[in-house]
Amino acid sequence: MNYSNSLKPVVAIVADRFERQKHAAHGVLEGYVHALARVANVFPIVVPAHAEGVDAETLINSIDGFLLTGSPSNIAAERYGAPPLPASVHVDFARDDVALSLLPKVLEAGVPFLGICRGFQELNVAFGGTLERAVHDQPGRLDHREGDHDRPVEHWYEDRHEIAIVPGGRLEQLAGRATAMVNSLHHQGVDRLGAGLRVEARAPDDLVEAISVESAAQFTLGVQWHPEMRVDDSPLARAIFTSFGDACRIRQAQRLRSPIPA
Known part of the structure; x- marks a missing residue:
């Protein structure tokens, strides 16, 4: 049987941990799926998002791609050496534990990676970078937040601003042009860029909007906006997911040809 033609690549998504009917639960938003x-x-x-229930070696030998999603939660500031965030800010320590533990191992193993919003920030923190805790409070920054939550959800994800795409990078290959409009909505952003990361795009206020891993041979991309919510009407959003899927198919072919370690 030709497994590479009959089986779809497997992509792992790390869940958010939240409470449902007074029980801890794990979930992923529909847009990413x-x-x-x-x-x-x-x-x-x-x-x-349960550190004791996740084994990195088993996961890596079973997947062809790895996705870290956006989330209502923020990365705990202690993860990048800053004082704790205010109690009013939602954090997800369980997701931090799993995502930040798995990400370096997944990348080292050559698994294609896509990080979106919080996932973009997790990539930066995993490489030793830091975050601006409230971008909208910083002098000279745009207000990148999603705005009025009483609006229909689809309006949250309308294009917000232009990005300047850095020449010669992965994002330029996908976009095919020097600028693009994106639906960037977030509270935090990159402060200090992690070592070994490459800037792929910036917002008009110079905030980093996309990054990749310089040394990675496989597809790696982190974006601060939400392409998952615009795959039906944005060529760039579709290109990001199409290219990620193609990279996962290459990884799948390599994985299925290689024996599983004893």
Whole structure:
């Protein structure tokens, strides 16, 4: 049997941990599942935000791609050596534990990676970078927040501002041009860029909007905006997920040809 033609690549998504009916629960928003299944043409699976329930070696030998999503939560500031965030700011320590532990191992193993919003920030923190805790409070910065939550959700994800794409990078290859409009909505952003990361795009206020891993041979991309919510009408959003899916298919072919370590 030709497995590479009959099986879809497997892409792991780390879940958020939240409370549902007074019980701890694990979940992923529909937009990411839709974009992976419909556009990347892969099989998404959810990894629980439960450190004791996740084994990195087992996961790496079972997947062809790794996605870290956006989230209502922020990365705990202690993760990048800053004082704790205010009590009013939602954090997800369980996701931090799993995502920041898995990410360096997944990248080292050559697994394609896509990080979106919080996932973009997790990539920066995993490489030793730091975050601006409230971008909208910084002098000279745009207000990148999503705005009025009483609006229909689809309006949250309308294009907000232009990005300047850095020449010669992965994002320029996907976009095919020097600028693009994006639906950037977030509270935090990159302060100090992590070592070994390459800036792929910046916002008009010079905030970093996309990054990649300089030394990675495989597809790696982190974006501060939300392409998963615009795959039905944005060529760039579709290109990001299509290219990620193609990279996962290459990884799948390599993985299925290689024996699983004893």
